Amino acid sequence: MVKAVAAGVPSLAPFFDESGGLGHDAVVRSQAVQQAVHGSLQQGDTPGLYGGTRKPTICDVKQLKAFLTDPVNRQKAQAWATALDITTAGIPEYLDRLTPVLLRHDTLVQNHDYKKRKAVPYNSLLQAGIAVLVDEQGLPAVKCSCGNPLRPFTDGTNRISVKFEDGNRKWRGYQPSSVVAVRPAPRSMERLALVDVDDPGRGIDRPVGTTGGHDQTFDTRKQRAVPDLAGTTFGDASRRLADKGLAVGYDGKERPPDDARVTASDPPTGTELGFGEYVTLSVAGGTPGGTSGGRSGGTSEGSTTPPAPPSTSGPPSTAPPSSPASPSSPSSPSSPSSPSSPSSPSSPSSPSSPSAPSSSGAGPSSSPPTSSAPPSSKAPPSSEPPGSPPTTARSSPAGGPVTSSAPPPSAPVTTSAPPPETVSAPATSSPATSEPPASSAPATGEPALSGPASIVIT
Template identity: 75%
Template sequence: MQGAGKSAIRKVAVLLVFVLALSGCDRSTPLLVVKAVAAGVPSLAPFFDEGSGLGHDAAIRPQTVQGSLQQGDTPGLYGGTRQPTICDVKRLKAFLTDPGNHQKAQAWATALNITTDEIPGYLDRLTPVLLRHDTLVQNHDYKKGKAVPFNSLLQAGIAVLVDEQGLPAVKCSCGNPLRPFTGDTNRISVKFGDGNKKWQGYQRSSVVAVQPAPRKMQRLVLVDVGDPALGIDRPVGTTGAHDKTFDTRKERAVPRLTGTTFGAASRRLADAGLAVGYDGTARPPDDARVTASDPPAGSRLGFGAYVTLSVAEGADHGSTAPPPPSTSGPSTAPPSSPPSSRSAPASPSSPSSPSSSGSEPSSSAPASSAPPSSKAPPSSAPASSPSTTRAPASSAPVTSSAPPPGKPATSSAPPPGATSAPATSGPASSAPAPSGPVSSGPASIAIT
């Protein structure tokens, strides 16, 4: 009897171990280590001498977002300044095309999947911006004649060059090439070291990864980091000389969307300078039929505010990944694999105020899509977490929906009523934006 009892206990113990092992499979996935890169801190192995002033970072408090994925054509995803000197593209081009730097140029081009002959044209299509969020990328050091990739988290305020699909492509201060982060944004461990101390305002809800826009853009719609009430409309491939400014607080009406497809509704919202949101963790397919919008048609919202779309049941195919970036050869924006995440992005943050006159949707913006929506009341100060039907003038960025194949390139949601006068130059300044509550954040992020 005693032997039988011991045997039964052993069997139960083995069964418990087996059950625990099965239940812990997901948690056994190791965290991906990413190296923190703070604004203004020199790289240990740069492609370009950072002391020469190739790029200039700014002091920006990271914006809080609702999800970790952002799409490259999201209005307000990036910041700008009316001082067009955050990145000296001409000097970078001269350096990489100098025969004396051929080995570095070869390594640089290889990291971006282009040839050395294509470097000048590739750089001409890049646009300087400032990160408004702590952003995950695949960075590269220059060691022993080669570009050595490593995952890193770039602090908000770092100046980067982005490509025609809104992907960070170059870190301005050191010239290091950048590629999209392809890991799970919910399973990262941020390592602070080598002078990159944990920065003020860092929080896991501020960490984003950028997905490529579904089509090439003609312009980027930025938020002035010195004055969030001011927007900057910057043509792609320019450094600031052709900027136009607009008031991010000017309200616009929600168009009538019921009965249209999700893809068409996304594009109409982007044309109006608004962001598309949806319920659930997966973006509905473009052909899903819209049954309602929240807030409803006719509501007046600030730039970048959410409009949540409901679609017919069964239309959600459970896919959040955008279509592959359109390219015509190695000289176009490099392809990428979008990072995986269970949460969706939010809209950019900037102050909003009621406007006595509405603005009509612009016809030159790309489609825009986003994750679960949230809306906030208008305020005279920057806000980052919408919660009611009135949203801030420029709330946290949203992702874009893919247009039908063959559509011409369009801009990233230039605001209705943008002024035609070019922006005046002035020193760059920082505009910390308060962080607000978020609906979701990375599932597991460790800080070392």
């Protein structure tokens, strides 16, 4: 159930005495929704969603601030602030960030009456022409004439039943299909692109937090070309369209995440459109809640954390046959199949490691150990990057399997040495450098290097 609120009709239980001239509604015919994003949902930064006028003071913010900060009205101020989820001390700063506009659509909101010293919420439909204050994301926040706090309407717009009573008769031009509910813009805006309700051919560019003294005008009849948005993020594309005076549309029930990539637009690039017309974007990928530019949400950037290396508790003798069979270490970002690997080969563990760039250039067949860290390599990523073994395969001769990050054979291995029992097994037969390589080299260099025990032990 939704209560209709007509322009110019006083509220029965207002926060502010409406005879004081706090706000002034206008006569505005409700605009048909050009193209619904989903149902009747409109984004708060949609160009032309709201109207304006060059007449001074459609909403007296200074008077409202003085009323709510007067100690005499402390009880009302407390209820008002609670309804908007702010503190009474934060009221002046909050009001300074609001911007007066006129509704151009019959708009659904959660309204509030002041009863028994409390803000009592109820769903209402505000008629086009009502003056409201909107916040930095384009959400109606205050009904100007009575000072009632407003919150977003959260129910489905196609399941409402509008009730006209208490002097709020069904107004001329009311159409259920023209009813809208506003969703917050994905960013805090700096300016609002309004349409002059007295001259629709004139647009008003109003800085957020101002009441009209800094307005600039523009021609709403000027055609605007759809920019090339393919490859950009949905968040960036939305901003670019809004800056050009065009509205963003999308397929599906939910707004795509900001980091989703735009694949196409309808109409296509270069199409001339009027002010406030919609461009529907097709997107791919993205993570719910992801931010613009893909900086969050698990994208395949170099920040991906590598998997933990396999356990070294198994006997060294079982490592050689298993290592070549699984060069998959599938999650290694240095794998050639990962699109981000050329730009960030060393990101999984040690970006400063000199051996990482060389490992990213190796193909899957030339460096089996690249992706799968040797089972016996249990050293921390900072001292023994997963990319080290492949470097050994290309730079060290078969007779001297000394990795670039390990000390010479004569020096004891401290950073990546396996447990003592693992060292003693291969090392007891001979003094290291000649015997182990000789036993593994004939079987081709790859198996010898993929046998983690023999490489690291040496």
